Amino acid sequence: MNLVRNHLLISIDAGTIMAGARAVEKALVEEIDRQGLSGEIAVLETGSIGVTGQGVVIVVYPEGLYYANVTPQDAHELVEEHLLKGRPVKRLMMTEMPKQHVIRKERTGLLKEQPRIVLRNSGIIDPENIDEYIAESGYEAIERAFTKLSPAGVIQEMKDSGLMGRGGAAFTTGMKWDFASKAPGDVKYIICNADEGEPGTFKDRLILEGDPHKLIEGMMIAGYAVGATKGFVYIRGEYALSIERLEKAIAQARQYGILGDNILESGFSFDVEVMKGAGAYVCGEETALIESLEGKRGHPRNKPPYPVTEGLWGKPTVVNNVETLANVPEIIRNGAAWYRGYGTDKCPGTKVYTIIGNVATPGLIEAEMGTTLRDIIYEYAGGIKDGKKFKGALVGGAAGAFMGPEMLDAQMDFVNLREYAAVLGSGAILVMDDSADIVGMLKSVLHFFKHESCGHCVPCRLGTSQLVKIIDKIADGKGKNGDIEKLVKVSEVMRDTSFCPLGQSPILPISSSLKFFKDEIFGRVTG
Amino acid sequence: MSQEKQCHCAEIQEEELYPRLEEVIKEHKGKGEDLIMVLHKAQNLFGYLPRKAQELVAEGLNVSLNEVYGVITFYNFFSTVPQGRNSVKICLGTACYVRGSQEVLDKAQKELGIKVGGTTEDRRYSLDVVRCIGACGLAPAMLVNDDVYGRVKSPHLLDIIEKYE
Numbered sequence: 001m002n003l004v005r006n007h008l009l010i011s012i013d014a015g016t017i018m019a020g021a022r023a024v025e026k027a028l029v030e031e032i033d034r035q036g037l038s039g040e041i042a043v044l045e046t047g048s049i050g051v052t053g054q055g056v057v058i059v060v061y062p063e064g065l066y067y068a069n070v071t072p073q074d075a076h077e078l079v080e081e082h083l084l085k086g087r088p089v090k091r092l093m094m095t096e097m098p099k100q101h102v103i104r105k106e107r108t109g110l111l112k113e114q115p116r117i118v119l120r121n122s123g124i125i126d127p128e129n130i131d132e133y134i135a136e137s138g139y140e141a142i143e144r145a146f147t148k149l150s151p152a153g154v155i156q157e158m159k160d161s162g163l164m165g166r167g168g169a170a171f172t173t174g175m176k177w178d179f180a181s182k183a184p185g186d187v188k189y190i191i192c193n194a195d196e197g198e199p200g201t202f203k204d205r206l207i208l209e210g211d212p213h214k215l216i217e218g219m220m221i222a223g224y225a226v227g228a229t230k231g232f233v234y235i236r237g238e239y240a241l242s243i244e245r246l247e248k249a250i251a252q253a254r255q256y257g258i259l260g261d262n263i264l265e266s267g268f269s270f271d272v273e274v275m276k277g278a279g280a281y282v283c284g285e286e287t288a289l290i291e292s293l294e295g296k297r298g299h300p301r302n303k304p305p306y307p308v309t310e311g312l313w314g315k316p317t318v319v320n321n322v323e324t325l326a327n328v329p330e331i332i333r334n335g336a337a338w339y340r341g342y343g344t345d346k347c348p349g350t351k352v353y354t355i356i357g358n359v360a361t362p363g364l365i366e367a368e369m370g371t372t373l374r375d376i377i378y379e380y381a382g383g384i385k386d387g388k389k390f391k392g393a394l395v396g397g398a399a400g401a402f403m404g405p406e407m408l409d410a411q412m413d414f415v416n417l418r419e420y421a422a423v424l425g426s427g428a429i430l431v432m433d434d435s436a437d438i439v440g441m442l443k444s445v446l447h448f449f450k451h452e453s454c455g456h457c458v459p460c461r462l463g464t465s466q467l468v469k470i471i472d473k474i475a476d477g478k479g480k481n482g483d484i485e486k487l488v489k490v491s492e493v494m495r496d497t498s499f500c501p502l503g504q505s506p507i508l509p510i511s512s513s514l515k516f517f518k519d520e521i522f523g524r525v526t527g
Numbered sequence: 528m529s530q531e532k533q534c535h536c537a538e539i540q541e542e543e544l545y546p547r548l549e550e551v552i553k554e555h556k557g558k559g560e561d562l563i564m565v566l567h568k569a570q571n572l573f574g575y576l577p578r579k580a581q582e583l584v585a586e587g588l589n590v591s592l593n594e595v596y597g598v599i600t601f602y603n604f605f606s607t608v609p610q611g612r613n614s615v616k617i618c619l620g621t622a623c624y625v626r627g628s629q630e631v632l633d634k635a636q637k638e639l640g641i642k643v644g645g646t647t648e649d650r651r652y653s654l655d656v657v658r659c660i661g662a663c664g665l666a667p668a669m670l671v672n673d674d675v676y677g678r679v680k681s682p683h684l685l686d687i688i689e690k691y692e
Contacts, residue, residue: 014662015664015665018662018674018675019677052663052665053664053665054664200620200621200659200663201659237567275563275564277602277604278563278603280601280602295562295598296594297598356622356664356666357622357663362664398621430622432625440624441621448621448658
C-alpha cells in the first residue's frame with residue numbers, strides 16, 4: 001500500500017462547485033504531478049466542510065489547515081510553498097470558521113467539544129465511496145438491527161431515544177414507525193422527504209452530498225422496523241449533485257448486496273428509488289408529496305387518514321425527513337441511552353442548522369438541542385459581522401418566526417420554543433444586524449407564500465394575495481391606519497381555515513415580527 | 528431573413544426529437560404514476576413541453592391530456608412555451624432579498640425589456656425568479672443556465688449576462 005504524507009481534502013458541494021471547485025481540483029492535481037509529488041500527496045473529494053460563502057475550501061492533513069477562496073491560479077503557490085517547502089500560504093488561510101464540533105457549556109462556563117452525530121462523516125469521508133462509509137462504522141447499525149434487535153426492538157429503541165422528526169413538525173419518530181408497523185397490509189413504504197424548499201435551508205442537501213450512505217442505512221432500518229421493502233427519496237429537482245451522489249451510493253450498495261434481496265442473509269429485502277420533484281414548495285407537506293410521487297398535482301390530502309395507515313398507493317407509509325433518517329443509524333448503533341446524552345430531556349439529540357445572513361462565519365453547523373440562540377450566533381458562527389449589533393433573526397425559514405434580542409437566551413429546541421410561540425422548523429437561521437429592514441423581510445416572506453400557494457383551497461389562495469397587497473402598500477410607504485390589523489386578521493383566518501400548513505403558516509412571521517418590532521412596523525404606516 | 532432561417536432550423540430539430548420521446552414513453556407505457564418522470568425527460572429533450580409532446584405523453588401513459596396539462600402547470604419546473612437559449616434566474620429568497628436582489632431583478636427586466644417569465648424576441652434570454660437555491664452565503668445570487676453568480680450588484684448585471692450568446 002502506498003503511504004502518502006499529505007492528504008488534500010477538497011470540499012465538493014453545490015456551493016463550492018459554483019465557486020469553481022472542479023477547476024481548482026484539476027489545477028492542484030496537475031501542479032502536484034508537475035512538481036513530482038503525486039506519489040506523496042493525495043487529493044480527495046469530500047462533501048461540505050460546513051463553510052459557505054467563502055469560495056473553494058480545501059483542508060490539508062495532517063496539519064488540519066483550512067484554505068478558503070482558493071482559485072486555480074493559487075495551485076502553484078500552494079503546492080510549492082506548503083506541500084514542497086512546508087510553508088503554509090498565509091494569505092489563503094482561514095482564520096475564522098463555524099465550529100466543527102457540537103459544543104456544550106459546562107456548569108463552569110467552559111466549552112466542551114463533542115463529536116457530531118448527523119454530520120459525523122460530512123467533510124471527512126469521500127461521499128462517493130462506500131468503503132469509506134463502511135470504514136467509519138457504516139452499515140453496522142443495520143447489522144445490529146438484524147442480529148441483536150427484532151423489528152419491534154428497533155421501534156422500542158427509537159421510542160426510547162426520543163428522536164423527533166427534524167422536518168419541522170417534531171412528531172416522535174418511534175411512534176410514527178410503530179403506527180405504520182401495526183397498520184394492516186403486506187405492502188408498506190418508506191419515503192424520505194428531501195424536498196427541501198424552506199428559504200434559507202440547505203441542511204438536507206449538504207447531508208445528502210456529504211454522506212449519502214447514512215440516509216440509505218436510515219431508510220433500511222426504517223423499512224426493517226415497519227416491514228417495508230421499498231423506499232423512495234423524493235428530492236428537489238434542482239439538487240443535481242445530491243441526486244448524482246445518492247444514485248451513485250444506491251448503485252454501490254446494490255453492488256455490495258447491502259440493498260436488494262435477502263440483505264446480509266437476514267431474509268430482509270429492501271431497495272431505494274430516487275424521484276425528482278419539479279419545483280413546488282407545497283410538496284414538502286407529506287400528503288402533497290405522496291400525491292406528487294403518484295404522478296399527480298401536489299395537492300395535500302385530507303387527514304386523517306394519515307400516511308402511516310393510508311399513504312402511497314393507499315398503503316401504510318412512513319414519511320421522514322433527511323435529517324431524521326440520518327440520525328437513525330447512529331441511534332441504533334450506539335443505543336438510545338447514548339443518544340439521550342445529547343440535548344434536553346424533552347428533546348434529545350442534536351439539530352443541524354444553516355446559519356446565514358449578517359454573521360461572521362455563515363455555514364452548516366450541528367448543535368445540541370437546547371443550545372441558546374446566543375451561543376449559536378456567537379460561539380458557532382463567530383458573532384455579528386463587522387462588529388455590528390444583533391437586531392433579530394428569522395428562525396425556521398419563511399414558515400418560521402422572527403426573534404428579537406429578548407430571545408437570545410431562549411433554549412432552542414422543539415418543545416421549549418413552543419412556549420414562546422416560536423418554532424425551530426427546518427433549522428434555517430437568518431441573522432440580521434441593526435441595519436436590517438423588517439418590513440422588507442416580511443414582504444419577501446409573504447411574496448414567497450403567494451408564489452407557492454398551490455391554489456387548492458380558497459383561504460390560502462386568496463389570503464396570500466391579500467397579504468401581499470397589504471404588505472406592498474406598507475413597504476411603499478402608502479400604508480394606512482388599520483392595514484397592519486388587517487394583515488393580522490387575514491393571517492388568523494388563514495390559520496384557522498386553510499387546508500394544509502402552507503396557509504396556516506403566514507401568521508407566524510407576521511405575529512412574531514409585530515411582537516418584537518412593533519414600533520418599527522407601525523412607524524411605516526403614515527396614517 | 529436570417530432569423531426566419533433560424534426558426535425553421537429549430538422546428539426541424541424539434542421534429543427530429545420526437546422519435547426519442549417515443550422511446551422514453553415506451554419505457555413507461557401505461558404507467559400514469561411515472562408522469563412527472565417522463566415530463567422531466569421530455570423537457571430535457573425539447574427545452575419546454577410542446578403541445579404535441581403533451582399529447583403523446585398522455586396517450587402513451589394512458590392519462591388524459593387534461594391531467595398532463597394540470598401537472599405541467601402545477602410545477603414551476605415545467606414550461607409550455609419555448610425558453611430562451613440562456614435562462615437567467617434571480618433568487619428572491621429571503622437572504623438574497625434583504626441583500627437587494629429585487630434591485631437586480633428590476634435592472635434585469637429593464638435591460639432585457641421583458642418581465643419575469645418572459646423570453647427576449649431573439650430567444651437569447653429567458654428571465655425568471657427562483658426562491659432560494661441554497662446559495663444564501665453568496666447573496667444576492669443569480670443563475671445563468673447552470674452557472675451561479677454570487678454577490679451580484681445591479682451595475683454588474685449586464686457584464687455577466689452578455690457573456691452568454
